């Protein structure tokens with residue numbers, strides 16, 4: 396502890412546990428400087444960005460940041476926190492966009508980035524075991540060097556950790572072929588709130604009751620800290636065939652994608668853009684009045700098989716009036732696929748956010764139109780663009796971008812929250828799911844009760860059992876918060892119900 400404690404630190408907590416914590420972590424691995432505490436007071440939740448760029452905190456400062464160097468050290472941190480009643484938040488890389496790592500009550504941040512080793516590549520079982528704090532980009536590069544990919548390639552690949560992928564139940568850009576992270580995780584290890592280690596051995600499949608693994612995957616740190624993951628791996632594809640398509644209508648594009656999936660073809664990349672986004676990306680390729688809708692498909696794998704799948708898909712596309720266009724938009728997308736676009740808008744005082752939901756094919760057209768019309772009614776100046784990626788035989792992820800022009804922050808925050816409410820409620824009313832892969836964090840709390848029904852009580856019961864003192868990531872995942880903690884939902888004036 397080389398720096399004085401920052402403002403916002405709760406003085407009564409400091410003497411009780413900071414010194415022993417510093418002792419067990421060793422020199423340089425407990426951060427308490429004001430700069431460090433500010434850096435860990437937010438993630439990529441846009442609501443947090445809107446506050447931080449004005450010099451405000453979205454929640455509170457953390458009390459300190461612990462950086463354990465191994466599993467036993469992490470267990471010791473958890474036991475000390477439990478003994479002292481210290482709330483904590485596991486921290487991967489802070490790329491979450493729902494406020495999962497935003498401290499609401501001066502929590503201790505537990506940064507996992509020192510747990511950053513690949514433990515074993517098992518080429519016979521086609522699996523790799525990796526520590527949870529490893530950077531996603533470094534992990535994928537390590538695999539690529541050996542001829543493999545883990546198939547999970549989120550846009551945030553280089554700014555996220557492997558553990559964060561599993562904790563948030565994320566989806567990579569090739570998920571249509573390789574699955575979401577819950578399809579890729581074979582086994583895991585985690586430290587529970589009482590300090591014990593939970594291990595789920597990696598096996599192909601099992602039938603021993605409900606999946607314990609899936610209690611951790613998607614629990615966003617509330618039930619335990621994931622320390623190790625065993626993931627599926629695939630050989631790097633020998634061939635890639637990217638195609639760019641123009642469709643005469645959005646419905647024709649949706650129907651083509653549905654048929655491609657229901658005929659059991661396996662594109663790795665599927666992206667269908669609405670007219671707004673198509674116009675921005677596809678003009679040079681031929682998007683216009685006759686073909687207002689752009690789509691990108693990629694098939695990969697063994698050269699003959701990938702080419703055959705592409706050709707079969709193109710027959711389906713032609714049946715819906717789709718036309719193959721010049722491949723500029725595919726090459727552009729490949730080149731920029733890991734870049735983040737939000738800073739360019741947010742640094743210019745715009746209020747930008749993205750909302751991803753899941754709908755069945757029968758629900759998606761209405762889901763799109765009702766959300767679009769609802770947002771236009773709310774604010775005619777709001778930008779609204781949508782694409783459909785992460786596609787299944789049953790339905791797809793609908794990924795929406797909203798952008799408000801510069802305006803007074805209070806007014807923008809009110810419109811921003813109302814826009815979320817419209818999108819989530821339309822989705823619920825049509826029977827979809829309010830999140831496909833970004834997770835819940837704190838910002839989605841208001842809509843979880845309607846999403847999960849009695850299921851939310853089951854999660855709360857499990858939480859109460861595992862973590863009776865409510866120390867792991869309190870107040871997130873719509874689970875009970877701590878008395879006196881910042882309530883971001885209430886601060887935003889949402890009309891939704893809060894579970895706490």
Ligand SMILES: Cc1cc2nc3c(=O)[nH]c(=O)nc-3n(C[C@H](O)[C@H](O)[C@H](O)COP(=O)(O)OP(=O)(O)OC[C@H]3O[C@@H](n4cnc5c(N)ncnc54)[C@H](O)[C@@H]3O)c2cc1C
Pocket residue numbers: 438439484485486487488489490491492494495496507527528548549550551554555556557558559560561562563564565566567568614615616617619620621622734735736832833834836868871
């Ligand atoms: C520009 C941009 C693009 C994005 N693109 C995608 C995308 O394509 N696909 C996608 O799925 N997401 C995407 N995201 C969201 C985000 O990157 C993912 O949710 C990512 O998986 C979070 O990983 P992280 O390591 O940064 O987690 P953090 O933000 O550090 O943590 C997120 C949550 O998980 C918990 N947590 C983190 N690590 C652990 C652990 N080891 N054990 C238990 N709990 C843990 C935290 O407490 C927190 O609640 C994007 C975000 C940005 C900013």
